[in-house]
Amino acid sequence: MDRLDVMRAYCRVVERMSITKAADDMGLSPALVSKHIKLLENGLGCVLLARTTRSMSLTEHGRHYYDECRRLLGEIDALDNAMREEIAAPKGRLRVNAPLSYSLVVLAPLLPRFMEAFPDIELVLDLDDRVLNVVEEGYDISIRVRAELPDSSLVVRPLGEIRQHVCASPDYIARRGEPAVPADLAEHNIVGYGLADAAASWTFDGPGGTETFSPRPRLTVGNSLFLRDMLRHGAGIGSLPSFIASPCFADGSLRPVLEDYRLPDRRIFAVTPTRRGIDARTRVFLDFLRQNLAG
Template sequence: MDGKRQAQISELAKTGEVEPVQSHRSTIGLFEARKNLHCALLHRMDNSRGRLFLTITQERSQLSWDILQQTFHFFQNCRIIEIKLLEESLGTVLLTRTTRSMSLTDTGSLYYQDAIGILDAVEKTEQTIREGSKAMRGHLRVNASSSFGQTVIAPMLPEFLETYPDLRFTLSMDDKVIDMVEGGFDLSIRIRAAMPDSALVARRIGVMRQRIFASPDYLERCGTPTQPADLKNHAIIGFLLADHLTSWKLSAAEGVTTLELDPRVRVGNSLVLRDLLIAGQGIGTLPEFVSDAPEASGTLVRVLPDHELPAPEVFAVTASRLGMDAKVKAFLDHLRLALKS
């Protein structure tokens, strides 16, 4: 075999591709095509000794040992060594070999029959997993903050669960960032200005605007701020998990104003913050998924309506890029619709 041809076969082994066997090829051409196929198989099987043994055994009725050596020219020494190592690890002889032929020992025949059954079972399991990643069944585990879970995810769940009746579903709600791998979650919904670098994969699915609110009762009692500096004279309720707990950057047409504030009351849940604002306890910021309903009912009103804080983004986080199976994709499709509405 010339160097160019050997290089071509090596490339085929790396990519897992083989050349088609044409009916007009000579016997040598058939052997060469068979060699290409087995090189590819060896690469895909990571040169597993057990799989190599099965491959050689399956060929024994079609090719004698010396032709195997010829047609697998650049793999022959590796193959012989690997089979010997397998035999040494088992403490028995699997194949009797001469320069012209090979045959299975009784132990080799037993090993072959058991191993081929195991490999068939593995292949069936792998196929089941591949099909399962495309099917809408199994168990979907989602984590989100309590406020987002109650106001956005909970209302969309009935339709989602009715659409996929064979799907099991778990929703865990935590206001602090959890270890989704340790918790066994398929998906975590996080609202952040930016996701830190990590091994997790974050996909942006929306933007959440942050605005300033108070109740009509509070504004009637304490006055309505007309400029950002007026906020320093009011009772501010802060959100512990926000980037802007004590420093508010308010954007308006005329530019950005930064205020350093010291909230007397600080809470770690935006639903509690909302309820405190409705109760007339002060002024605070809310994401739109929390503020939409009370603003629409008139229990909360905008303060400095021409000003907004930086809008954090909504991220769908998975443990890896392979985490986006059919269940996760379907859930995110419903979630995107809920965010738009």
């Protein structure tokens, strides 16, 4: 028996005024309960229960120790219950890290519905295009848009996929011409995304198989929305995810190039520190993302 169990046993003995009855209530042998009460008294250096062969009574020390045990055990039980309720009910603060561009374009329209559905969750969303350490930074969830994630002790849940497009403005193509194959990109201004997981190499799947181009960007930026705007203004050719590129294709400010060649899709991942003991607020947010981002 650990110290809390001994304290509970002692309180039960006091309440029943019988070691035998208390032991029966707890499913223990009277000898074991009696032994631990004696060890408790020895450890405290005082007599808690005055016992004879026919009766039992509390000493002054015993009464004080019983009152304090009941208070402490009550606080511990209350804490345990509160934690169980917190884990079972979706409420409290949820810290989420996500890429800036993805959050502005994709998450921002979705999150008001989540907030309305779960009013007891306080959502703290930190926006950063860098891949941060989930554990060290204290995040409950990190959303990442990458081709792949390295193996780690973190728990990774795929949420969906995103097409990656090579594109440029119509004005740039009119001035500089359109590349027909990936090798032609060497004759063009490349605007690169410095935080890409494969910034130094673009691997295309084309009609003749796999082709690789190693860009030497004239300009490298750390934000996809800024990259979009540079391409719109005719700075060169670059690669954008579909959630940014598609609206530009629709309004004519950008156009796809190398349409017969495809870059690897990016995947949306939700990363959590652990699978064990996942609380309700994390679970419902992951379910919400899975339902709204799949496909």
